[in-house]
Amino acid sequence: MTAHFDHTIIASLDPAEMASFYLDLLEADEAPSWGPFQNVQIGGGVLLQFATPPTEFPPQHYAYLLDDAHFGRAYAKLVQAGRDHWADPQRSRPGAMNHEHGGRGVYLLDPSGHYLELITRSYL
Structure with missing residues (x-):
């Protein structure tokens, strides 16, 4: 590669x-x-x-791989700020994180409306 x-x-x-x-x-x-x-x-x-x-622009999806400690800090910031977040991309599990792929993950919108995904384990 x-x-x-x-x-x-x-x-x-x-x-x-x-x-x-x-x-x-x-x-x-x-x-x-x-x-x-x-x-x-x-x-x-x-x-x-x-x-x-x-x-105008359509919202995009950006996924970021974080280590466990960074994810913990980021998730705490989301909760403390009262920022909407979901355990799934369909936004059917509000206020939660997921434990898929052997790690943790969460979805949220950034200030411009893009879909962000924070994960601790890569899908590969």
């Missing part, structure tokens, strides 16, 4: 708010921002770039 994921642009209603949200929840690192982009960096050097697109 020679390809590695480098960066993505995430459509944002408020790029600064999105960068702040991801910095806190994912315990990301600050990264230099330029032009229309508010940037943060996550594990593996992956750059998340938040920008407002010129037109």
Whole structure:
């Protein structure tokens, strides 16, 4: 395998708010921002770039693999903030986490309405 994921642009209603949200929840690192982009960096050097697109955008799905301790901190933040979250992508199990694939997982919406999945075990 020679390809590695480098960066993505995430459509944002408020790029600064999105960068702040991801910095806190994912315990990301600050990264230099330029032009229309508010940037943060996550594990593996992956750059998340938040920008407002010129037109409306459909929500996307982004899954993040966290270690157990990080997941615990992130989940505690969700609960403490009273943020809606679900154990399943269909949102039929509100206020809960799942224990699938030998780990823990939770689904939530970010400030721009994208579907986030936080998991402690990869599906592979």
